Amino acid sequence: MSSSVNPKGEYNRDSDYLSTRITNDPDAEYPVEPGRYRLVVARACPWANRAIIVRRLLGLEDVLSIGFCGPTHDQRSWTFDLDPGGVDPVLKIPRLQDAYFKRDPNYPKGITVPAMVDVQSGAVVTNDFAQLTLDLSTEWTAYHRDGAPQLYPEPLRDEIDEVAKRIYTEVNNGVYRAGFAGSQEAYDAAYERLFTALDWLSERLGDQRYLVGDTITEADVRLFTTLARFDAVYHGHFKCNRNKLTELPVLWAYARDLFQTPGFGDTVDFVQIKQHYYLVHTDINPTQIIPDGPDLSTWLTPHGREALGGRPFGDGTPPEPTRDSERVATGHGAG
Incomplete structure (x- = not known):
C-alpha cells in the first residue's frame, strides 16, 4: 500500500x-x-x-x-x-x-x-x-454458486458498514499505524487505539458467534485477515505486543472458528505472509531474518464457538474444496 x-x-x-x-x-x-x-x-x-x-x-x-x-x-x-x-x-x-x-x-x-x-x-x-x-x-x-452465502445482506448493511469502518481504522490499519510509527508518541497512541478496539471486539463477540447477525458477513472477512497475521507478524514485527492473539480468549476462539471454516484458513499462506513482512520492510527489519515461529498447529484446535449457535453460511452451503491450481502450498498453512 x-x-x-x-x-x-x-x-x-x-x-x-x-x-x-x-x-x-x-x-x-x-x-x-x-x-x-x-x-x-x-x-x-x-x-x-x-x-x-x-x-x-x-x-x-x-x-x-x-x-x-x-x-x-x-x-x-x-x-x-x-x-x-x-x-x-x-x-x-x-x-x-x-x-x-x-x-x-x-x-x-x-x-x-x-x-x-x-x-x-x-x-x-x-x-x-x-x-x-x-x-x-x-x-x-x-x-454466484448455488448456496452462496449472503455476505452483505441488505437488512444488515448499515450495521456491517459501521462495524467494518471501526475494524478498518482501528485494527486493519491500526497495526500498520503502530508498526510504521516514526515517533514514540505516535506509536503509543496507535498501540492504545488498537488494543482498545480489540477489547471492544472481544466484548462484542463474547456472546455472539459472528460480528453482525448470526451468519458470516463481510465484517468477519475484514477482521479475520488481520487476526490471521497477528501473532506471526504484527505482535513482534509491528510491536503490537500487549497480548498475542492466543492470549485473547474470545478473539482467539473466534479466529480459529473462522480459520476452520472452508474458504478462510485454506486461503492463508503463513510462509508467504512472513516472507513479505520480514523481507520487504527493511526499515523495520534490516537483517531480513524471518522468525521460525509461532507454532501454527494451534489454529486447528477446538474452539467451542458452536455453543453460541449461529449458521456460518446462513441458508447457504460451504464452498467446494479449493481447486488444485489455487491451493496454498503444502507446509505453508497450519496443517
Missing part, C-alpha cells in the same frame, strides 16, 4: 484508489462479464486475502480468474515471480505495474493488490479493495 509518515511520526495510508466499479449495468464502461476480468492478488497481503476469501465463498472461480503475485516486491511493483518465467499466464506481464500503466501511463501512486484487471485491454479497472469485495457480493449475483 502507498503510504507516508507525517512530521509527527504518524503513519498515513493513501486511500485514494482507482474507484471505477464493475457493475451489473450492461451499459456500464465495465459491466460484469464472465471471463473478462482477472483478480490479481498476493496471498501475503491482508487486503488481497479478503478478495481471495470472498471470491471463493461466492463460488466465482469459473467467471473471475485469479493471478497470484509473489510474497515480496521491490520499490516499483508486485511481481509474478511464482509463475513460469515470472510472467502472468493470462495478462502476459511480469509486473503488476504494467497493468496500472496501461490504465494511466503516468500513474503516480502505489502499485497495490488486490486489483481487478480488464483482460481485453490489460488495464487495471479498480484497486479499491473495500468496494471490490462488496461488489463481488452485490453486482456479481448472477454468477
Whole structure:
C-alpha cells in the first residue's frame, strides 16, 4: 500500500484508489462479464486475502480468474515471480505495474493488490479493495454458486458498514499505524487505539458467534485477515505486543472458528505472509531474518464457538474444496 509518515511520526495510508466499479449495468464502461476480468492478488497481503476469501465463498472461480503475485516486491511493483518465467499466464506481464500503466501511463501512486484487471485491454479497472469485495457480493449475483452465502445482506448493511469502518481504522490499519510509527508518541497512541478496539471486539463477540447477525458477513472477512497475521507478524514485527492473539480468549476462539471454516484458513499462506513482512520492510527489519515461529498447529484446535449457535453460511452451503491450481502450498498453512 502507498503510504507516508507525517512530521509527527504518524503513519498515513493513501486511500485514494482507482474507484471505477464493475457493475451489473450492461451499459456500464465495465459491466460484469464472465471471463473478462482477472483478480490479481498476493496471498501475503491482508487486503488481497479478503478478495481471495470472498471470491471463493461466492463460488466465482469459473467467471473471475485469479493471478497470484509473489510474497515480496521491490520499490516499483508486485511481481509474478511464482509463475513460469515470472510472467502472468493470462495478462502476459511480469509486473503488476504494467497493468496500472496501461490504465494511466503516468500513474503516480502505489502499485497495490488486490486489483481487478480488464483482460481485453490489460488495464487495471479498480484497486479499491473495500468496494471490490462488496461488489463481488452485490453486482456479481448472477454468477454466484448455488448456496452462496449472503455476505452483505441488505437488512444488515448499515450495521456491517459501521462495524467494518471501526475494524478498518482501528485494527486493519491500526497495526500498520503502530508498526510504521516514526515517533514514540505516535506509536503509543496507535498501540492504545488498537488494543482498545480489540477489547471492544472481544466484548462484542463474547456472546455472539459472528460480528453482525448470526451468519458470516463481510465484517468477519475484514477482521479475520488481520487476526490471521497477528501473532506471526504484527505482535513482534509491528510491536503490537500487549497480548498475542492466543492470549485473547474470545478473539482467539473466534479466529480459529473462522480459520476452520472452508474458504478462510485454506486461503492463508503463513510462509508467504512472513516472507513479505520480514523481507520487504527493511526499515523495520534490516537483517531480513524471518522468525521460525509461532507454532501454527494451534489454529486447528477446538474452539467451542458452536455453543453460541449461529449458521456460518446462513441458508447457504460451504464452498467446494479449493481447486488444485489455487491451493496454498503444502507446509505453508497450519496443517
